[in-house]
Amino acid sequence: EAxxxxxxxxxxxxxxxxxxxxxxxxxxxxxxxxYRRVMGKEIKFLLHFVKESKQDESGMPNNRFLAERTGGTxxxxxxxxxxxxxxxxxxxxSSQDWGSSGxxxxxxxxxxxxx
Amino acid sequence: SQQGEEDPQALSIQEGENATMNCSYKTSINNLQxxxxxxxxxxxxxxxxxxxxxxxxxxxxxxxxxxxxKSSSLLITASRAADTASYFCATRRRSGNTPLVFGKGTRLxxxx
Numbered sequence: 086e087a088x089x090x091x092x093x094x095x096x097x098x099x100x101x102x103x104x105x106x107x108x109x110x111x112x113x114x115x116x117x118x119x120y121r122r123v124m125g126k127e128i129k130f131l132l133h134f135v136k137e138s139k140q141d142e143s144g145m146p147n148n149r150f151l152a153e154r155t156g157g158t159x160x161x162x163x164x165x166x167x168x169x170x171x172x173x174x175x176x177x178x179s180s181q182d183w184g185s186s187g188x189x190x191x192x193x194x195x196x197x198x199x200x
Numbered sequence: 201s202q203q204g205e206e207d208p209q210a211l212s213i214q215e216g217e218n219a220t221m222n223c224s225y226k227t228s229i230n231n232l233q234x235x236x237x238x239x240x241x242x243x244x245x246x247x248x249x250x251x252x253x254x255x256x257x258x259x260x261x262x263x264x265x266x267x268x269x270k271s272s273s274l275l276i277t278a279s280r281a282a283d284t285a286s287y288f289c290a291t292r293r294r295s296g297n298t299p300l301v302f303g304k305g306t307r308l309x310x311x312x
Contacts, residue, residue, distance in 0.1 A: 141299060
């Protein structure tokens, strides 16, 4: 069974440009999460989808970030326009059951470098 | 906001020794989980302990939870070079539809 896959693995862009990150969760997992880790800091929650609906987007830093999950399958996270502080590793995770189990399955991350 | 804080930030030990990492958190939780991240890879779930449990084992891993102190520890026994990685604790709040909250992690280096 395929795990969570993320694309691209690494993206280098200039300040002001746009980048779109993609996440394909494990098939059948209704819950999809985006997290971000800035160098040396905690892994910070960005948002949570249940199927195609945004369950919680309290961690989204500002309106330059837009996440979608059309059809409840894969998700995209677009940053437009990118700023220097957006650099970091963006992790996607999925889970079948949000509830008592709560184990998340992570992708390998998309490293974003904004110059 | 609730946040797991791992201690120490970095730990270096010899192969065969035991490694202990600690985690503290701030609010009541439903469960606490430990994850491992190898350099450049994604996080891998290691073990989950529920709020009504005090200790749990999985292979060479032993996790304890003290809800009165809002703390947990992860013990890796007989460490191996392959255990070199960053270890994160993550907590899920007791009530409400809230996400897993991670800390900054402990960087473990096991020297062969």
